[in-house]
Amino acid sequence: MKHHFLDQYSNLRSPVHALDPRVKIITLFSFLFFVIFTPITQAPKFALYGALVFSTILISRIPLEFVLKRSLVIVPFVLLVAIGLPFLGSGDAAGSYNISIFRITHSALLIFLNVLVKSWLCVLSMIVLTATTPFPKLLNGFQRLKLPKIFIMILSFMYRFIFIFIDEFGRMHRARDARAPSLGRIQHIKIVGCMIGTLFVRSYERGERVYTAMRSRGFNGEIKLTRELEFKRFDAFFFASFFSLLILILVVV
Amino acid sequence: MKAIEIKNLHYTYPDGTTALRGVNLDVERGGSICLIGPNGSGKSTLLLHLNGILQPQRGHVRVLGMNLRKKTKEVRSKVGLVFQNPDDQMFMPTVFEDVAFGPVNMGLSEWEVKRKVKKVLKAVGLERFENRSSHHLSYGEKKRVAIATVLSMEPEILVLDEPTLALDPWLKKEFMKLLKELKRTHTMVMAGHDLDLMKLCDRTYLFNDGKIVKEVGKKSELFK
Structure with a gap:
């Protein structure tokens, strides 16, 4: 029987699919880094990060519905954080958000927003990586990156x-x-x-x-793997442009 | 020098089951033999001795004149063991990596590994299957890849456990053809209870209760 929860869309043809997995992994991690270290108060930056992810999804031709559905995995975690909100933070009460005896403060709401937005963006970008890369190639990339x-x-x-x-x-x-x-x-x-x-x-x-x-077949405890990858000019171009966009967002906005 | 020499081999599993009770067997180089016997008669246990996965508890096994105990690594590169269930034989994500596993462990260069994989896949009739995922193959294809994973080590002796098990008559016919082809270049030892295997081999032995009972020439002799 064929199962599709892995590799369902990883054999499509698109510029994103064609990228070297190493490039995709490094790009992903730099994106995560930027997202996580941007203060939540700078909303325009997050809008642009989102735009960046969604344009990548569009280019990769993966159905948007699929990505959004998968990104629901963060819901339990976010709910877990939400439960703790009334007990978090001190400062001004956020007016009408008060629920009976619990006081929800501005800072608590910011924490919630922080978790929600950042985790969602991170999960979205990870889905793009895993959905556009066949699993063996993904492993190959990680292996070459010395995992x-x-x-x-x-x-x-x-x-x-x-x-x-x-x-x-x-x-x-x-x-x-x-x-x-x-x-x-x-x-x-x-x-x-x-x-x-x-x-x-x-x-x-x-x-x-x-x-x-x-x-x-001669295995003696030492794992040797051979997998080849080739770094193309387009990979360098992709990484350079993605990274400079991130910098641009950081500096200009 | 004989390909395989087994003298008075005994083996008892840790749980107390005695699987082999004094097996004597000689196989000439380039020869092919078939062990026919019921389930649980110890055939598979015997096959596991042929490349040193199991070591003799009593008696001795020599492969191409080499003592198993001392030269396990050499023996393993000379004896290719193909298991009953191809899913046990194939453990890497893609066909290429699986077929390459043996040669890579032997320390061959990347270029040589690639060449071997290509050659072997062609030999089993699966050209351009390199990048397929192992779990997307059909059963017949898996059986072929399982043989390829062993052929890539260029063994002199091929040992097959139940090679035709669970194949439909059409696939079996194809598969027998492949085995016949391989027989020309390898010493072969097969075990099973498919009587059609007898046609492929020079000699057939009836195996029962941990011993070789007798040599049989024709199917009809089996049931006397």
Whole structure:
């Protein structure tokens, strides 16, 4: 079965897709850096950061709807911050925002806005990176940027086997439904618990077999990976222009 | 010098299951043999001894005249072990990286690795599959890539566990053709319970309860 939660749009053709993953990663991190260190009071700057992200999304041809939907992942975190708001900060009460005994202050609202805007922009930009880069290439980029090999290896195993686990879980699910079509909630939870246990044991055994296969092919504990990338003129151009736009926003606005 | 020499091999798993009880087997260089036997008879355990994944507890195994215990690394580069389930054999994100895994571990240069991968993929009939994701392949393609991952190490001996398991008759026919092709250039050891494998091999042995019971010539002899 094909699964699409990774690599759904990463094989489209666009200038953003064609970029060297290293360039994309570095651009992303410099963008994050700029966003995080801009004081929240300077609203125009954030508008421009947003414009920058959205124009990248447009150029990459990834459906806007997809990006926006994915960016909803920040909602739980932002809510968590929002719960704490009434207890945060001191200073002037923000007039009509008061809720019964809780006083919401201007500074607390600013903190909220700070978290909301910055995390949203960061998540949006990360989605652009991951949606425009096939996962193996992304790993390749990180590897060339000297992320520890062990992380790369773990991530690449995850990428290789997560779909197999999902399929396996799907099959177990079906087998259960076939034999026990109507179950109470408690029984249901019990069975899911057993299924998770079984899945764990199976993956443990698979891990053993995979390790055997690796040893058979000369693996002796040292991870060597080969992946090639080529840095093109367009990559340099993209990074230079993106970075100078960021500087421009910082200095001029 | 024989390709494989096994004398009085015993093996018991840590949980107490005795898998091998005195196996004796010789395979000539360039020869091909087939071990036919029921599930759980110890065939896979025997195959794991052929490249030193398991070490003999009693008896000895020599591969191309080399003692397994002393020359594990050399033996592993000479014996290509293809597992039953291709998903166990392929653990890298793309086909290229998987096929390249062996050669890279052998310390070959980047250029040589690339050349090998290309050559081997062509040999198994999967040209231009380098950048495909492993989990997007069909079962038949995975089986082929699994063989390619081993061929890229240029082994002299190919060891295949249940090579035709779970293949439909059409895929199996194709796959047998590939095995026949590989037989011309490699010493082969196959294990399974697919009686059609007998056609591919010079010799067939009936394997049961951790031992080689007898050599069989024809299918009909198996059931006497």
